Amino acid sequence: MGFICPVCGESLSEREKDFICKNSHLFDKAKKGYVNLLMSSSSKIHGDTKQMLRARERFLDAGFYSPLKERICAAAEKFAASAKTVLDCGCGEGYYTASVGKSLKCNELLAVDISKDALIMAKKRDSSLCAAVASVFKLPLKSDSADLVLNVFSPLANDEFLRVLKPGGHLIRVIPLEEHLWQLKSAVYDVPYKNEVGDLSLSGFELVDKEDLTYSLNLTADYLKDLFCMTPYFIKTSKRDSEKLNDVNSLKVTASFGILVYKKV
Ligand SMILES: C[S@@+](CC[C@H](N)C(=O)[O-])C[C@H]1O[C@@H](n2cnc3c(N)ncnc32)[C@H](O)[C@@H]1O
Ligand SMILES: [Zn+2]
Numbered sequence: 001m002g003f004i005c006p007v008c009g010e011s012l013s014e015r016e017k018d019f020i021c022k023n024s025h026l027f028d029k030a031k032k033g034y035v036n037l038l039m040s041s042s043s044k045i046h047g048d049t050k051q052m053l054r055a056r057e058r059f060l061d062a063g064f065y066s067p068l069k070e071r072i073c074a075a076a077e078k079f080a081a082s083a084k085t086v087l088d089c090g091c092g093e094g095y096y097t098a099s100v101g102k103s104l105k106c107n108e109l110l111a112v113d114i115s116k117d118a119l120i121m122a123k124k125r126d127s128s129l130c131a132a133v134a135s136v137f138k139l140p141l142k143s144d145s146a147d148l149v150l151n152v153f154s155p156l157a158n159d160e161f162l163r164v165l166k167p168g169g170h171l172i173r174v175i176p177l178e179e180h181l182w183q184l185k186s187a188v189y190d191v192p193y194k195n196e197v198g199d200l201s202l203s204g205f206e207l208v209d210k211e212d213l214t215y216s217l218n219l220t221a222d223y224l225k226d227l228f229c230m231t232p233y234f235i236k237t238s239k240r241d242s243e244k245l246n247d248v249n250s251l252k253v254t255a256s257f258g259i260l261v262y263k264k265v
Contacts, residue, residue, distance in 0.1 A: 002085055002108045003132050003140045006039045011142075034119040034131035037140040047115025048230075053093050055229035057121060060095045064217050064227075064255070071213055071259050072096050072172060073103040076148060079170045079208070079261050083147035084108065087164065089136040090154020094122025094129065100150060101126055110146075112139060113154075139164050148172065162204040165264045171205060177212060177256040184228060184253050188241045197258065205262035214256040224251050 003012050005021035012019040012027070012035075019027045019035055027035050048056070059065075076083070084107045088097040091111040101109040109129040111122050119131040134140045136157040141164040149161050152174040161171050178194040185192035200207060219227065225245055228234055234242075 002087075002110050002130060002145065003035070003037060004142055006037045006134070006138070006140050009142075030116070030120075032120045033123040033127070034116060034133060036116065036133040038114070038133045038135065039138070040135070047113055048092065048118055049115075050117045052230055052234060053115070053118055053121055055226040056095075057093050059223060059226040059230055060093075062223060064219075064223070065095075067215060068174065068213060068255075068257050068259075069096055069099050071211060071257075072150070072152065072174065073099050075172050075209065075211075075259055075261050076100045077103055079172075079263075080104065080148040083170075085146045086110065086148045086150070087112065087139070087141065087146045088150040088152070089139070089157065089161070090114075090151065091122050091131075092118050092152075092154070094118075094125040096150060096152050097122060097129060098126035100148075101129060104148075106147075110141070112136060136160060156202075158202050158204070161202075162264060167264055169264045170208075171202075171262040171264070173260045173262065175258045175260065177214070177258050179214065179254045180256040181227070181231070182254050183251055184224065185233070187248055187251060188228070188233070188237060188244055190241075200258075200260060202262055204264060206265050207260060208263045209259075209261035211259045212256070213259060214254065217253045217255050218250070219253055220250050221245075221248060224248060224253070227253070 005025045007025045008023045010021040086106045087110040091097045097111050111129045111131045112134045139160045143163050144166050146164045147169050149171045176195045
């Protein structure tokens, strides 16, 4: 397996019920197929909750972001067609991970998320992927070992992505552009703000491609609530503001993504 021991950095070997390194550090394999490689006391680190993940799964399976999935796969095929090791950082429930894995037919499809519930769902989508609970800020991978890193709406760990990628390896990053979900934010907040895109350069990387993808989503009340629930707004928004969505029957919402491809220089 492509993950390393978070204690000593040696390779991990897979056994029936656990993973072990040559220094005998042991990590149990959960029945649902992931391994927990998170070393820090994680009580303060929370990933997405089951409720958020299930909302995202329903929303994504309804196809609302399939144009984005297709663009991500096309970028992967264009820039990393011969990738052997692919790592999805903050993979969520594996919607993009599984599709990129299928498009590239890589040898190793690795998925990391801080939420074990996300990894359980990702394994259901694609049982072939290797899933580890870990932080993107301390990835359980050897330096210079990945051909392609995915960073789709998940925290950006510039230094770690640079470390784990092979020289010449690629990073595909997806960010929300200014207008993304504007109507949803306008329905919820008294004073909505547009997203700030800012400086796109990343240290140690060359930005080799940037595509924008903007389209409208026609959402019924249920999907609108799922969309709200799968975003970080769900956690940040007051009950008073969140409840405004109960009065909305349907809404046309702008989806607007930046798909950025970087090469490790
Ligand atoms: C908005 S979701 C995106 C999930 C997936 N990439 C997608 O677009 O469907 C962000 C994901 O990052 C995970 N996450 C948040 N902080 C993290 C960290 N420090 N390390 C690893 N994963 C993290 C969350 O648990 C969540 O699954
Ligand atoms: Zn070890």
